[in-house]
Amino acid sequence: MSTSNKLALIDEYASIARALASPHRMRLLEQLAQGEKGVDALAEKTELSFANCSQHLQELRRVGLVTSRREGKAAIYRLTDDDTLRLMALIQKIARQNIDRVDEILDGIAGGIERPEPVSREVLAERLAAGDVVVLDIRPPEEFAAGHIPGALSAPLDEVGQLAESLDPSTPIYAYCRGPYCLYADRAAAELRQRGFDARTVEGGLPDWRADGRPVATDDKAVDAVI
Amino acid sequence: MSTSNKLALIDEYASIARALASPHRMRLLEQLAQGEKGVDALAEKTELSFANCSQHLQELRRVGLVTSRREGKAAIYRLTDDDTLRLMALIQKIARQNIDRVDEILDGIAGGIERPEPVSREVLAERLAAGDVVVLDIRPPEEFAAGHIPGALSAPLDEVGQLAESLDPSTPIYAYCRGPYCLYADRAAAELRQRGFDARTVEGGLPDWRADGRPVATDDKAVDAVI
DNA sequence: ATATCATTCAAGAGATTTATTGAATGATAC
DNA sequence: GTATCATTCAATAAATCTCTTGAATGATAT
Numbered sequence: 001m002s003t004s005n006k007l008a009l010i011d012e013y014a015s016i017a018r019a020l021a022s023p024h025r026m027r028l029l030e031q032l033a034q035g036e037k038g039v040d041a042l043a044e045k046t047e048l049s050f051a052n053c054s055q056h057l058q059e060l061r062r063v064g065l066v067t068s069r070r071e072g073k074a075a076i077y078r079l080t081d082d083d084t085l086r087l088m089a090l091i092q093k094i095a096r097q098n099i100d101r102v103d104e105i106l107d108g109i110a111g112g113i114e115r116p117e118p119v120s121r122e123v124l125a126e127r128l129a130a131g132d133v134v135v136l137d138i139r140p141p142e143e144f145a146a147g148h149i150p151g152a153l154s155a156p157l158d159e160v161g162q163l164a165e166s167l168d169p170s171t172p173i174y175a176y177c178r179g180p181y182c183l184y185a186d187r188a189a190a191e192l193r194q195r196g197f198d199a200r201t202v203e204g205g206l207p208d209w210r211a212d213g214r215p216v217a218t219d220d221k222a223v224d225a226v227i
Numbered sequence: 228m229s230t231s232n233k234l235a236l237i238d239e240y241a242s243i244a245r246a247l248a249s250p251h252r253m254r255l256l257e258q259l260a261q262g263e264k265g266v267d268a269l270a271e272k273t274e275l276s277f278a279n280c281s282q283h284l285q286e287l288r289r290v291g292l293v294t295s296r297r298e299g300k301a302a303i304y305r306l307t308d309d310d311t312l313r314l315m316a317l318i319q320k321i322a323r324q325n326i327d328r329v330d331e332i333l334d335g336i337a338g339g340i341e342r343p344e345p346v347s348r349e350v351l352a353e354r355l356a357a358g359d360v361v362v363l364d365i366r367p368p369e370e371f372a373a374g375h376i377p378g379a380l381s382a383p384l385d386e387v388g389q390l391a392e393s394l395d396p397s398t399p400i401y402a403y404c405r406g407p408y409c410l411y412a413d414r415a416a417a418e419l420r421q422r423g424f425d426a427r428t429v430e431g432g433l434p435d436w437r438a439d440g441r442p443v444a445t446d447d448k449a450v451d452a453v454i
Numbered sequence: 455a456t457a458t459c460a461t462t463c464a465a466g467a468g469a470t471t472t473a474t475t476g477a478a479t480g481a482t483a484c
Numbered sequence: 485g486t487a488t489c490a491t492t493c494a495a496t497a498a499a500t501c502t503c504t505t506g507a508a509t510g511a512t513a514t
Contacts, residue, residue: 005332005335005410006410007250008328008332009322009329009332009333009410010250010253010254010257011250012322012326012328012329012332013253013315013318013319013322013329014247014248014249014250014252014253015248015326016318016321016322016326017244017245017247017248017253017318018244018245018248018501020241020244020247020248021241021242021244021245021247021248022241022501022502023234023237023238023241024502025241026237026240026241026244027237030237038460038461039460039461039462040460040461048503049503049504049505050460050461051461051462051463051503051504051505051506052502052503052504054460054461054462054463055462055463055502055503056502058462063321063322063325063326064321064322064324064325064326065321065325070461070510070511072460072511072512073458073459073460073461073510073511073512074459074460074461075460075461075462080325083317083320083321083324084321086317087314087317087318087321088240090310090313090314090317091240091243091244091314092240093310094243094290094291094292094310094311094314095239095240095243095290095291097291097310098290098291098292098307099239099242099243099290099291101235101239102236102239102240105232105235105236105239106236108232182233183232183233183236245471249471249472251472265490265491266490266491266492267490267491275473276473276474276475277490277491278473278474278475278476278491278492278493279472279473279474281490281491281492281493282472282473282492282493283472285492297480297481297491299481299482299490300480300481300482300488300489300490300491301489301490301491302490302491302492
């Protein structure tokens with residue numbers, strides 16, 4: 001009785017892990033960490049067939065990692081709450097600490113140049129307040145427009161080089177993007193370091209910043225203020 | 228290049244989730260959360276064949292959730308660090324919040340009687356210091372001997388009824404066991420409530436208490452002091 | 455009502471994971 | 485060295501998961 005209940009309980013716990021145990025579903029969660037999206041947008045971003053994408057989303061919903069609502073014809077999916085985000089971040093942290101291959105990949109992306117430790121969001125907030133640092137948002141412009149760290153400049157990856165020419169090499173640069181899964185900030189920081197800047201990444205991404213309860217700007221007023 | 232690296236990275240993250248995505252491996256982790264153990268002890272506890280148990284443990288080791296060392300002929304496995312514990316706790320929390328079936332099972336175990344909210348470990352520590360509460364450790368005596376909350380009484384599940392006769396019904400009782408997976412404390416508290424005691428469970432179990440950095444007694448001196 | 459669009463459902467072939475078996479390794483004792 | 489014990493490795497059949505296909509649903513527009 002107690003034993004069978006216990007086993008049933010553990011089955012349910014394992015089912016949550018199983019939902020995460022597919023690269024496709026991980027990518028879907030990564031996308032949803034940027035904000036809610038419809039099935040068609042997710043299918044396109046992840047290059048999954050429509051039906052397959054829908055099935056993966058249902059699996060995630062079945063274990064409560066995401067929820068969905070109808071909006072006209074469209075089904076809009078979103079992460080259930082910050083716990084889903086915390087779960088992803090914890091898995092990613094364990095991977096960096098314990099799987100050599102993960103650290104190798106992250107080193108490889110840094111292009112052989114020394115990769116400084118990411119800056120904590122707390123330090124970022126302090127230096128932003130002090131105004132002695134430039135913060136770059138490396139995500140696509142649409143995502144920047146939908147929400148960004150107040151005071152950050154929009155710097156899509158393919159425009160970082162150009163933007164660098166207008167920056168002062170003596171001012172430190174902190175780059176962030178979507179979060180632990182997203183490598184935009186890593187690549188941007190590596191490129192900037194190669195050009196002689198003191199560039200670092202920020203721990204986590206905008207979703208983590210949000211999860212901290214920190215302010216988010218939703219248009220480009222803040223950018224004007226900084227420029 | 229960046230894309231393929233990103234996919235490789237996500238594959239690794241998913242591999243950690245895949246390692247957790249089996250009830251057998253979950254049970255192994257639950258056992259290891261009580262302390263390090265050899266392969267034979269784990270095989271016996273989980274009723275897995277020896278070779279199968281070894282293979283599951285290797286899978287967990289491959290992704291860094293557990294580590295092992297040799298001690299003579301024996302291979303001793305242990306959780307790599309507290310992050311593994313945090314991962315299990317987070318999954319379990321998400322399951323309770325989002326999967327109805329999980330809450331149903333926990334309610335069922337309570338035997339139809341109202342199930343009060345678990346007491347936080349912080350509150351437990353305060354009331355222990357104040358001395359106005361009885362704390363019961365519902366795990367097997369060997370596990371109690373290997374480490375317990377200072378001041379707790381050893382009360383294996385099948386002895387709780389007997390012990391209850393010597394307790395004062397006006398003093399609240401807090402019961403704990405191995406942690407979120409373990410139902411001993413839930414059952415003990417339910418039985419005590421049926422006998423008219425004000426009995427509650429403690430959030431998490433001994434591993435969580437340890438992870439908090441709180442003191443752990445390793446023999447029964449503390450029990451003598453309380454009795 | 456019918457048409458259309460976005461999404462979900464259902465069934466089956468293909469790929470992956472799992473448990474079992476028996477052999478191989480590694481460490482200790484003699 | 486050989487014997488013994490605990491563990492790991494390797495190969496296979498069975499179970500499970502995954503993707504594709506095509507049909508079914510649900511919501512809106514006409």
